Amino acid sequence: MRVEKASSTNNLGVGTLNEGSLHAALKEYYARPGDAFEVPLEGFVIDIVRAENQPDELLIEIQTGSFGAMGNKLDRLLSERRILLVHPIATETILYKPGAKPRRSPKRGSVYSLFDELVSIPTMLDHPNLEIEVVLVRVGKHQVADPRARRGRGGFRTVDRSLEAVLETHRFQTIKDLLRLVPPGLPNPFTTADLAATGCVSRDEAQRLAYCFKACGLFKPIDRTRAGYRYRLSASPHS
Template sequence: MSAAGIGELREGPLHAAVKDLLAVPGDRAEVRVEGFVIDLVRADGELVEIQTGGFSPLGRKLDALLDGNRMRIVFPVPAERRIIRIDDHGEVLSARRSPLKGSALDVFDRLVSFPSLIAHPNLVVEVLLCKEDHVRAPEAGRSRSGRRRRDPGERRLVEVLDSVTLDSPQACGALLPEALGAGAEAEGFTTRELAAALGVRMILAQRIAYCLRAMEVLEDAGRRGRAPLHRRA
């Protein structure tokens, strides 16, 4: 099987659309480099990997290739999305706008796999803020256990709204509001305060704090009661 065939078997509609959007004349798609299939190899030699899921599967590629190659991880985030239900024939049954809005901060959900690698001079992470359609089958009722059956569906790209480039720990730290850690909070802030300042779920705030501490952007500032404190390094 060709390298192109291997890649095509694995990619979904969003992955394929982003790859087509990023490709420019001179790029080569689905190329084997030192035994690994790379989504795009730029004319200038940069290796581009489009990752719509977790980053942990990239670990072996990065270990093998990063020291000798410039690499870019492109991570699409649904900043705006519609949930579209279709029937078995592909006809649209309903469409509604999702209240969930992604942001560049969502990348920390993935960077927990290797946060300190963002300091590597050969690595760039590019977050694409996208308008997407999430296409799903109709609700399928409940299973015998009583759980609602839910079709995860497919993510389909509508438009790229913006992009954020993260090429250093400092670039990651710049995603935090400047006011955080200033004034009365200069003595430190809790993860719960971080979540409130960023408007994110607690679990994401915990991952942001973990990553930024691994990158040495945040440091330990003691405790307030039982809660650990962070401050800008």
């Protein structure tokens, strides 16, 4: 699916001014007739507010950056509002530089990249009003020459990211849904090294996953060895 760069409005009335192209295009992708956009609420601005056949409206937040920036908003609103937190992860990235042919970046994310951000809100994962949707996407990274750019970026800096395709979505409606991300075939008990040995996650991702799952009660630490904590899956995660 090819998604063109978002304009300032579309036929659903989605305002996209002053937003990055990726955020604007995802908001347009998720929009439905009847939705309200950029709604002020308790000192915050909500991307999409959707009336559903339930007592409460659904607040949809498109978060392309750090979840740490969402902490105050979630703290304030989750007690009385249902929130769907949508997070894009680039599994494919096309680099666009002036005067050069587009090329693919070797960097590839996965659904497990979600834990890079969940470490900012681990104690909120068991909140009954929070749902998370991971969107695996192909993005275009638009770069310009900049001699001040940090070493390792080749003298270029990114000025925008555009949505080129939505590839997959993964919805986590309850805390137990997150257990789908636990690789199969683990010993009992297990360490983060065992998680990484499955080949599904890197060691860093395994450590972040374990940190989050321990905080929300999905993993129960039983002891600590030279290899680190050993865990068991909890029979009764927080809910």
